Amino acid sequence: MALRYLTAGESHGECLTAIIEGMPAGIAIGEELIAVDLGRRQSGAGSGERMAIESDHARITAGVMEGVTTGAPISLLIENSDHINWKGRAVKPYTTPRPGHADLAAAVKYGYSDIRPSLERASARETAARVAVGAICRALLREFGMTVDGYVAAIGGIAGNTELYDHDERVRRARLSRVQCPDERASEKIERAIEVAHREGETLGGILEITAQGVPVGLGSHVEPSRRLDVRLAGAMLGINAIKGVEIGDAFANAARCGSRAQDQIALDGEQLVRRSNRCGGIEGGISNGGTIWMRLAMKPIPTTRKGQDTVDLASGRQCMATYERSDICPVPRAVVVCEAASCLVIADALLEKLGGDSLNEMLPRFKTLRQSTLRDVKMTDSDHIYWP
Numbered sequence: 001m002a003l004r005y006l007t008a009g010e011s012h013g014e015c016l017t018a019i020i021e022g023m024p025a026g027i028a029i030g031e032e033l034i035a036v037d038l039g040r041r042q043s044g045a046g047s048g049e050r051m052a053i054e055s056d057h058a059r060i061t062a063g064v065m066e067g068v069t070t071g072a073p074i075s076l077l078i079e080n081s082d083h084i085n086w087k088g089r090a091v092k093p094y095t096t097p098r099p100g101h102a103d104l105a106a107a108v109k110y111g112y113s114d115i116r117p118s119l120e121r122a123s124a125r126e127t128a129a130r131v132a133v134g135a136i137c138r139a140l141l142r143e144f145g146m147t148v149d150g151y152v153a154a155i156g157g158i159a160g161n162t163e164l165y166d167h168d169e170r171v172r173r174a175r176l177s178r179v180q181c182p183d184e185r186a187s188e189k190i191e192r193a194i195e196v197a198h199r200e201g202e203t204l205g206g207i208l209e210i211t212a213q214g215v216p217v218g219l220g221s222h223v224e225p226s227r228r229l230d231v232r233l234a235g236a237m238l239g240i241n242a243i244k245g246v247e248i249g250d251a252f253a254n255a256a257r258c259g260s261r262a263q264d265q266i267a268l269d270g271e272q273l274v275r276r277s278n279r280c281g282g283i284e285g286g287i288s289n290g291g292t293i294w295m296r297l298a299m300k301p302i303p304t305t306r307k308g309q310d311t312v313d314l315a316s317g318r319q320c321m322a323t324y325e326r327s328d329i330c331p332v333p334r335a336v337v338v339c340e341a342a343s344c345l346v347i348a349d350a351l352l353e354k355l356g357g358d359s360l361n362e363m364l365p366r367f368k369t370l371r372q373s374t375l376r377d378v379k380m381t382d383s384d385h386i387y388w389p
């Protein structure tokens with residue numbers, strides 16, 4: 001692992017903190033750049049009242065001088081505006097675990113007599129810190145011409161037609177939609193479905209698609225399972241609250257195809273080795289193959305519902321309804337930027353691992369060489385035989 005990061009902070013605590021270590025020197029990073037992604041995490045339909053209270057801003061407190069990374073660990077601080085409403089307040093013990101949350105399992109695991117500590121840390125408030133760290137990784141990837149985007153493909157069973165437009169147009173249209181869906185008609189239906197869910201005290205899940213373009217051949221490795229790029233991406237996606245399924249490329253459609261129709265045939269375009277399709281989602285044998293990396297993610301309907309759910313009060317031992325705490329209705333649109341951020345982190349880590357180097361200037365020529373590899377570079381001769389001793 002070339003890049004490490006850690007976040008800390010509770011949902012209603014004073015602030016969120018993040019430290020990222022391993023970023024090379026020479027990357028231009030400003031707080032305004034991070035603010036773009038933090039703003040995306042806060043906007044859109046389906047958000048709860050918390051988003052109206054918070055106006056997230058990440059303060060860079062170390063590792064950046066004169067707007068440029070120094071190579072030292074970068075630390076970030078995001079204040080919780082809502083903290084003031086909780087500070088010094090006697091909060092009633094929380095003893096009614098919500099199904100689908102960490103509440104019950106964490107209470108058993110940590111021996112809590114009040115579930116609040118797990119509620120505070122398991123909350124997706126933490127994803128603000130991840131988005132901030134991801135924005136720094138995005139800035140690194142941009143230096144190498146790589147972009148990571150995402151959009152919503154479906155919410156509450158209402159699917160948009162994501163094939164109506166090419167990739168860039170899809171992303172552009174998604175950004176104009178309050179539910180991050182490129183299909184305008186589906187967006188309207190989804191907005192209505194979110195309103196209905198809100199009225200009924202329900203929540204909605206959905207499907208997101210994430211793409212990474214411009215990724216060179218050779219990130220990740222087949223030699224050891226933990227180094228596989230698909231393993232790392234899938235792990236990062238499942239590390240996001242409420243993301244429960246990851247599909248890379250045509251994984252599920254491929255399962256129904258015969259073998260010769262499930263791969264991406266190799267061809268020559270001049271000296272360049274090219275593929276005739278991208279069913280594998282840009283990763284073969286755990287290594288990026290130069291194609292667009294694309295994933296589909298399943299996000300569950302979030303567990304805090306105004307409509308009650310059965311639980312047991314751990315204080316009285318009686319059957320009761322789970323307590324409702326102010327909550328989102330459908331954070332799927334907001335999760336797009338979270339999934340992008342987590343993808344940026346993985347790809348930036350794999351890039352640094354591949355290229356090495358302490359500064360951007362050291363990395364750029366190495367990247368150029370990697371990009372320019374053609375058939376000539378990999379051409380084998382008859383003498384290239386391996387003999388087992």
Ligand SMILES: Cc1cc2nc3c(=O)[nH]c(=O)nc-3n(C[C@H](O)[C@H](O)[C@H](O)COP(=O)(O)O)c2cc1C
Nearest residue numbers: 101102122123124241242302303304327328331335
């Ligand atoms: C951006 C975002 C916002 C979320 N907001 C809420 C919320 O308001 N209420 C809630 O119950 N869950 C919310 N979740 C999901 C929970 O944090 C998550 O379901 C819970 O921690 C249990 O973890 P698990 O679903 O990953 O098993 C949100 C998730 C994301 C990604």
